Amino acid sequence: MTAIDLWLKKSPVAKDYEESDSLREAERRFGVPRRDFMKFAAALVASMGLPSSALGAVVNAMTQSKRPSVIWLQFQECTGCTESLLRSEHPTLDKLILDLISLDYHETLAAAAGHQVEAARKTAMETNKGKYILVVEGAIPMKDNGIYCKIGGKTAIELTKECAADAAAVIAIGSCSSWGGMPSTAPNPTGASSLATVLGKPVVTIPGCPPNPYNFLSTVVHFLTFGKVPDLDAKGRPLFAYGRLIHENCERRAHFDAGRFAKQFGDDGHRQGWCLYKLGCKGPETYANCPQILFNDCGGGAWPVGTGHPCIGCTEEGIGFTKPIHSLAVLKTVTPPTQFARPAEDQGQGATIVTAGAAAVLGGLAIGAGMKLADNLGKRDDAKKPD
Ligand code: FSX
Ligand code: SF4
Ligand code: F3S
DSSP states (O other), X not given: OOHHHHHHHHOHHHHHHHTOHHHHHHHHHHOOOHHHHHHHHHHXXXXXXXXXXGHHHHHHHHHHSOOOXXXXXXXXXXXXXXXXXXXXXSSOHHHHHHHHSEEEEETTTOSXXXXXXXXXXXXXXXXXXXXXXXXXXXXXXXXXXXXXXEETTEEHHHHHHHHHTTOSEEEEEHHHHHXXXXXXXXTOTTOEEOXXXXXXXXXXXXXXXXXXXXXXXXXXXXXXXXXXOOOBOTTSOBHHHHSSBHHHHOTTHHHHHHTOBOOSTTSHHHHTTOBOGGGTOOGGGOBOOHHHHOSTTOOTTOSTGGGTOOOOOTTSTTTTTTSOTTSOOOOSOOSOOTTSOOTTSOEEOXXXXXXXXXXXXXXXXXXXXXXXXXXXXXXXOOOOOOO
């Protein structure tokens, strides 16, 4: 039995909801078994750093609120943000997303084209004036009056400003839109810029190349539940997801603290899962929850460092696509977090969003607090040091 199953079994909040109309509605609306939906909602509650008592409000918001209209623009990017959202599984995140929101304009997914799709965008904006969510994927070229990206005869700058004018919330998804990302790499011939730069005001940012779809979903669910976006840092990033350095929650952290490093790809240390700092891992200067919520819903280890590659700092302005991949990271914190296993102890393999969420709910802690899970500890470190 996983930690979250245990919590669902014992929690009075969960019991209240087990037979509730909201969960029956979730089963009908999303085609997901009630218990799976409950697990998913509990994990989202925990990942957002909310108390377990918020579960009911989150379930109600996800099942009963009117789906907000979303206008999704795409400019200088690779469509990875959209792809990562749609490729998610368990319990079919794409289905949850597409059932939670009314995606009224999206260039990749729209069946219509040309004048028809432009008309759909205008109708959605007029009908939902002041209420729709604008999501922007991709950087925006500002050089030479923005002529390097035009859609329907308008520059990306014009489209962005037009769509942002009457939006209730504006979200930059991916590093390109959040801070310029890959298209803004020097010498940046098109003047690729962030959404906030174009609008001249702060926006919510969900950086990552691609960003983790759960961070987008949690932000939307927070908006649906409370009518406002979650608490943000100075760069517009939701604190629940970007409040901690990767290095603080990495399953290889104890190897770092003990001075056990992979020095070359394929050497002894690398094969034994030791710290990737000397291969250029940017976890020590990158803020994101990758080791905690992982990617692709396929279990522990499914994140860059977990697969044996150093973090390149894809979420972080000034690091990803800027610093050479194998240059050494700046160490922002040196003292090991108190909740982390000591160097001589077993090393964890990373927590999935569901198990981490359960532990966080059980412990009354947000995933952002850096929870490590006893039931995910597995990899023994009784190996010898590399030469
Ligand atoms: Fe691609 Fe998105 Fe990277 Fe950018 O993600 S995965 S280039 S952040 O805008 O599509
Ligand atoms: Fe993990 Fe990288 Fe930090 Fe090593 S340097 S502990 S691999 S985040
Ligand atoms: Fe990106 Fe590093 Fe996470 S490369 S996906 S921020 S582990």
